[in-house]
Amino acid sequence: MKKIYVCLLSAIIALTVLSTAPCFALNLEETDDWNQLITSNYKDGFMTIDTEGDRIKISGVFKNDYPKKISIMGADASEEHLRAENDGTFSGELVCTPFENSYYHLRITFNSRLIYVYTLKYNDGWSVPDNGIAEANEKKLQNITSAPPIAAAYYLSAEGNRDEAEETLSELKRIVGEVCGDEKDDYVKAMKLIDWVGANISYDHDAAENSVTMDTVAIHNVLERSRTTCAGFANTFSALLEIAGIRSVNLKGAAVAGEVTYEELPVGTENHEFSAFWYEAEKRWVYCDACWTSNSSYRDGNYKWEISGGTKHFDITGEAFALNHRIDKVEERSYTKALAALNGELSETAAEKEESHVTESETREGEQTTAKGASAPKNDYESTFDKKENNGENLTPYIIIGLTGVMVIGAGIILAVNKNKKN
Numbered sequence: 001m002k003k004i005y006v007c008l009l010s011a012i013i014a015l016t017v018l019s020t021a022p023c024f025a026l027n028l029e030e031t032d033d034w035n036q037l038i039t040s041n042y043k044d045g046f047m048t049i050d051t052e053g054d055r056i057k058i059s060g061v062f063k064n065d066y067p068k069k070i071s072i073m074g075a076d077a078s079e080e081h082l083r084a085e086n087d088g089t090f091s092g093e094l095v096c097t098p099f100e101n102s103y104y105h106l107r108i109t110f111n112s113r114l115i116y117v118y119t120l121k122y123n124d125g126w127s128v129p130d131n132g133i134a135e136a137n138e139k140k141l142q143n144i145t146s147a148p149p150i151a152a153a154y155y156l157s158a159e160g161n162r163d164e165a166e167e168t169l170s171e172l173k174r175i176v177g178e179v180c181g182d183e184k185d186d187y188v189k190a191m192k193l194i195d196w197v198g199a200n201i202s203y204d205h206d207a208a209e210n211s212v213t214m215d216t217v218a219i220h221n222v223l224e225r226s227r228t229t230c231a232g233f234a235n236t237f238s239a240l241l242e243i244a245g246i247r248s249v250n251l252k253g254a255a256v257a258g259e260v261t262y263e264e265l266p267v268g269t270e271n272h273e274f275s276a277f278w279y280e281a282e283k284r285w286v287y288c289d290a291c292w293t294s295n296s297s298y299r300d301g302n303y304k305w306e307i308s309g310g311t312k313h314f315d316i317t318g319e320a321f322a323l324n325h326r327i328d329k330v331e332e333r334s335y336t337k338a339l340a341a342l343n344g345e346l347s348e349t350a351a352e353k354e355e356s357h358v359t360e361s362e363t364r365e366g367e368q369t370t371a372k373g374a375s376a377p378k379n380d381y382e383s384t385f386d387k388k389e390n391n392g393e394n395l396t397p398y399i400i401i402g403l404t405g406v407m408v409i410g411a412g413i414i415l416a417v418n419k420n421k422k423n
Helices: 002-019 021-026 133-140 149-156 162-180 186-200 205-210 219-225 230-243 318-322 338-342 350-374 396-422
Strands: 036-038 045-052 055-062 067-073 077-084 089-096 102-110 115-122 202-204 248-255 272-279 284-288 297-299 302-304 314-316 325-332
Touching (some): 045 115, 055 102, 067 089, 162 186, 162 338, 186 230, 186 272, 186 284, 205 297, 219 230, 230 248, 272 325, 318 325
Parallel strands (some): 202 297
Antiparallel strands (some): 055 089, 077 089, 102 115, 248 272, 284 314
């Protein structure tokens, strides 16, 4: 009997370990929450959000704008104080006790009509949730894939047309010269370029809701039509940065939009593309989202131009970025070498040629998925935070391991029982 007890105890321990395997694999569950969130590293446009019990305090500086109202979406505030000074500094406080513990959106409305939204958690007091994505995003940036130059050619011209690619590069150089002028600081140049993209390119809802192809996101068409979806925004911004002498990468992943909620963000569907650039002076990557910087739209064949988000989605801190962005893939492209690749002036291996075709195919498929999430409002959104079962996580390996373990343990128990009977 003693042997049977040992086998049963082993079975319980094994089953317990196997049942927790998916949690270890994900490693993106909420850890320790924060009491403070700094929204941006940009010294002339940032907010600090502090939480203490039922109180939410904000302070910061915006040189060209100022907040007019603070609110919690889905909950009534009992008290609100807000003050803006002539030098751009401001401070505010909100007292709010929701009816239930859950996730809520802190909404700050500015004088320019821009709205900043941040996810907060209420659990008998306010806090900034930590989903672990900030650290995961940083690790992703350490694994950069370099796309072959011929792949970049298809992002310049949907059909890889040499004349279109050359015309596009020429137009990009003109824009950089006009926007950046004699500016030497890469940080300032990047800020001016993302502001240009946000002010001159609109989000193409027609394409997002019907069919997104290379034709939608190729830079030649983006500049000619003044509209695109998220990948087109990221392509255009990264090409402008490269011509301005700034290293950048395209980031493919997920964002809180459409069907992807904050809770689903760690394992949700890939639905967005955005950017980061390397700021050599401070030896760090700077997170940017050119698509979310634009508030203009194209729908039913008509443009609706709105004020650009400016620095709203420029140099976002890793913690603030993780509240609504997850990085899956990091790709560096060379648009300036695209013409040489089209002319056959660059030696290209068979593997690189194959990769260029894969890149084009992935873009077509990826943009279809991206459109579903990005077609929802980008900056001011409602969310029920309904958790979907498994959130798309592939549990098949764990099921197989678990069943195998149970079968092995069961066989051990049967053998032990039979041996005990013989004894």
